[in-house]
Amino acid sequence: MARAHNFSAGPAALPEEVLREAQEELLEWRGERASVLELSHRGKAFVRLAEEAEASLRRLLQVPDDYAVLFLQGGATLHFALIPMNFAAGSGGDYVLTGHWSEKAFKEGGRIGPARVAASAAESRYTTVPPFSAWDLDPRAAYLHLTPNETIHGVEFHEFPDPGPVPVVADMSSTLLSRPLDVRRYGLIYAGAQKNIGPAGLVVLIVRRDLLERCPSALPDILSYRRHAEEGSMLNTPPTFAWYLAGKVFAWIERAGGLREMERRNRLKAELLYRAIDGSGGFYRNPVEPAFRSWMNVPFTLADPALDEPFLREAERHGLLALKGHRAVGGMRASLYNAVPVAAVEALTEFMGDFARRHG
Numbered sequence: 587m588a589r590a591h592n593f594s595a596g597p598a599a600l601p602e603e604v605l606r607e608a609q610e611e612l613l614e615w616r617g618e619r620a621s622v623l624e625l626s627h628r629g630k631a632f633v634r635l636a637e638e639a640e641a642s643l644r645r646l647l648q649v650p651d652d653y654a655v656l657f658l659q660g661g662a663t664l665h666f667a668l669i670p671m672n673f674a675a676g677s678g679g680d681y682v683l684t685g686h687w688s689e690k691a692f693k694e695g696g697r698i699g700p701a702r703v704a705a706s707a708a709e710s711r712y713t714t715v716p717p718f719s720a721w722d723l724d725p726r727a728a729y730l731h732l733t734p735n736e737t738i739h740g741v742e743f744h745e746f747p748d749p750g751p752v753p754v755v756a757d758m759s760s761t762l763l764s765r766p767l768d769v770r771r772y773g774l775i776y777a778g779a780q781k782n783i784g785p786a787g788l789v790v791l792i793v794r795r796d797l798l799e800r801c802p803s804a805l806p807d808i809l810s811y812r813r814h815a816e817e818g819s820m821l822n823t824p825p826t827f828a829w830y831l832a833g834k835v836f837a838w839i840e841r842a843g844g845l846r847e848m849e850r851r852n853r854l855k856a857e858l859l860y861r862a863i864d865g866s867g868g869f870y871r872n873p874v875e876p877a878f879r880s881w882m883n884v885p886f887t888l889a890d891p892a893l894d895e896p897f898l899r900e901a902e903r904h905g906l907l908a909l910k911g912h913r914a915v916g917g918m919r920a921s922l923y924n925a926v927p928v929a930a931v932e933a934l935t936e937f938m939g940d941f942a943r944r945h946g
């Protein structure tokens with residue numbers, strides 16, 4: 587058996603080069619006579635690794651100095667709760683609902699404090715982004731929460747109306763590092779690593795430092811972004827192996843040519859797949875309004891759902907893994923994160939064409 591093309595939504599494909607490097611140095615790392623898995627996070631070697639990973643991420647995203655970069659835990663889901671705990675004292679957050687994950691963030695936000703829906707695409711069954719004219723932004727909101735890429739519904743957007751002084755908080759779990767980004771437009775960006783960054787268990791968070799002063803002193807340290815920033819994300823034992831692998835992924839992106847190159851590849855992969863779907867004469871369908879189609883997660887259905895099972899079975903035999911759609915939308919989903927090569931998408935579209943010819 588050989589490694590196959592992996593279209594998993596998360597935990598997702600990692601660059602093979604990164605896995606090989608990690609394999610080679612698993613037992614002994616950087617002359618430490620031990621595995622990176624076995625070293626103290628407070629030792630010199632790991633501290634250096636942590637600094638290098640942060641510096642690499644800062645170069646990739648051109649993170650300004652007045653932003654802190656944190657390496658945390660708990661998945662994006664913990665941060666659905668921590669964001670209002672840290673920032674929503676008094677006034678609540680505004681949420682724009684564009685799919686499954688923004689709905690979740692909103693629900694969790696509402697358990698902590700007031701949370702308001704500023705706009706919702708629920709009526710479209712999350713196939714579009716509400717027009718800016720329909721966004722009802724509260725100028726006193728503690729923050730405006732967006733989910734720029736909805737991993738399940740396959741809706742992506744990077745433009746939004748200027749919310750004035752209200753900081754924009756963005757769950758970028760499945761799109762961070764897929765293309766260049768102007769960090770300055772955001773107060774806080776967070777991303778679970780297992781989509782486009784590295785292994786599960788790590789959350790990367792980028793936050794404007796002045797916002798950290800709003801974190802209530804009464805919060806337990808472990809829940810406080812201010813305290814995590816003060817301690818360099820080493821308030822307690824961080825997920826060291828995930829941090830190490832994320833650092834390797836950042837270095838791999840830098841070597842490949844940075845986020846401009848990721849953008850070029852990701853645009854190409856998405857175009858290939860959407861063209862195959864749209865050109866199938868209705869055999870395959872993607873329901874999302876073209877302007878908001880995700881580059882990272884492409885859901886599609888087969889005209890005849892009775893063909894779903896044979897499609898998945900044959901795809902696996904062709905070395906195309908994890909194409910089953912999320913139960914919330916059904917059908918198929920191909921996730922095309924940075925580590926998925928163009929060749930994988932070519933193999934997928936070729937298989938799709940062939941399957942349609944045989945069953946259409």
Ligand SMILES: *Cc1c(COP(=O)(O)O)cnc(C)c1O
Binds near residue numbers: 663733758760778781
């Ligand atoms: C996967 C995902 C989450 C949930 O992440 P967990 O690590 O399971 O908590 C949240 N938001 C988005 C956009 C995601 O893709």
